[in-house]
Amino acid sequence: MDTTTNVYRPPPKRRRANPFNFLTPGVPFYRDVRVLRLFAQLAFLFLVVGAGYVLIANLTTNLTNSNLALDFGVYNRPFTVAIAEGPSLTSVWAWTRTPELPGILGNAIWILAGVLTLYTGFSLYRQYQHFEVKLGTVITIAILILLMISYPPAQLTEMLRVFLTEYLAPSTMTRAFFTGIISTLQVVFISLIACTLLGIFAGIGLLSSNILVRSVAQIYVEIFRNTPMVVQLIFIYRSLTLLLPAPRQSICALGSYTLDPNPCTLPGNLFILNARGFYVVQPNPTDQAVILLISVIIGVVIALFLRAWRLRRQEQTGQPAYVWRFMIPVLLIAIVGGWLLAGTPYTFNYPFLRGPNVQEGLQLSISFVALTLGLTLYTGAFIADIVRAGIQSVPFGQIEAARSQGFNGNQVLSFIVLPQALRLIIPPLGNQYVNLGKNSSLGIVVAYADTYRIAQLANNESGQAVPFFIGLMLIYLSISVSLSFMTNLINRFTRIKTR
Secondary structure, eight states, X not given: OOOOOOOOOOOOOOOOOOTTOOOOTTSOGGGOHHHHHHHHHHHHXXXXXXXXXXXXHHHHHHHHHTTOOOOGGGGGSBOOSOOOSSSOSSSOXXXXXXXXXXXXXXXXXXXXXXXXXXXXXXXXXXXXXXXXXXXXXXXXXXXXXXXXXXXXXXXXXXXXXXXXXXXXXXXXXXXXXXXXXXXXXXXXXXXXXXHHHHHHHHHHHHTOXXXXXXXXXXXXXXXXXXXXXXXXXXXXXXXXXXXXXXXXXXXXXXXXXXXXXXXXXXXXXXXXXXXXXXXXXXXXXXXXXHHHHHHHHHHHHHHHHHHHHHHHHHHHHOOOXXXXXHHHHHHHHHHHHHHHHHSOSEEEEOOEXXXXXXXXXXXXXXXXXXXXXXXXXXXXXXXXXXXXXXXXXXXXXXXXXXXXXXXXXXXXXXXXXXXXXXXXXXXHHHHHHHHHHHHGGGGGGGTOOSHHHHHXXXXXXXXXXXXXXXXXXXXXXXXXXXXXXXXXXXXXXHSOOOO
């Protein structure tokens, strides 16, 4: 009888392989897949860098031969064209004159680059632990270290001081570009919200059992999806300028009742509409507006806690959460209470008609209205079809099961259909958002002073097309990347969580 006890012996430690050793034992290097892959990546990188160098060298040579210097200092030259829309070009931004600001920003940028270098180095270490060192990570670390060595904090501070005090001075090309960027972002932001809401309602309308709603939605989608956006913008712009009345016969809505035959000349108008633009009440924040803002933030935090509590209670008891019944009163109390505590958080500037011109108020030009309306209608038609396809992707058996459990139509749509359809809707929706950001450059068709229009005017003044259009491409690239990042972030939160 064997009385030997089984003693547990841990397995021998495995020797860590060197991830930087790209050779496979027993395989010649010219047949090793890892070696060939590394050489292919290096060759591709060499080709990209070489092609970029050749293109830039040819560009600078051709410009020099044509007596045109590639000078980015042109952004510091004066911009003499008057821009009626966007922030003022002649006002001085006080924060640019703060002497401590360049040093603070320079140190912050250098510290941020150091943090990114450490984070990328940690990623490289994790790749080393998992035997998969990536060439891109190594190149990223090398570029960050090279930038930190080339631009120490003192040099960054001096560059930022020159940029703030000279390039952002009133009536410069850079200030004009900032005005165009803000005008572009205003159109993109408003159109983004409007086209999303329009697309959701139109997409649901395409599946409606009501033949009138379904027909109207189909006609809208077919017209705006199958006609060029430039044609739509010109049609909308010309329709607004021809159909809207002259300034002296403006359409207006007075905040109080009056028997005056021309109420637009009286103060207190909520809006004035004519062929020149759309004028609305302009709110101006006072010093007490901070109290209202703090109250609203507290209300939103409490409402989110109530939402989480009601959803948790629904999971535990099975009773309906009725989230909005709890959230809306809290938000209303926060807004009303904050307004009463602040006293006068805002003063309102009402438009009124004086002769042929509208005084005061917030002016939205016809070009702005036409571009916003055109982007909304055009992009909303594509979003409607995306929403329709996402809803139809949900199996009909789930809808029947929900109805058999007593769910009404709104509950089926809110709790069963849309949560599943969103996973298919969001990726193509992000593409439409990016297209909307790029299509905003068509504002030149309706004479809107956006970024593209500013670049064109700056080119006409200086004759330096290349620097301005390089800046233009970087601006639209930043807008597109930001919209893509936003939709990818939303997509990450809505995707199905798996192991």
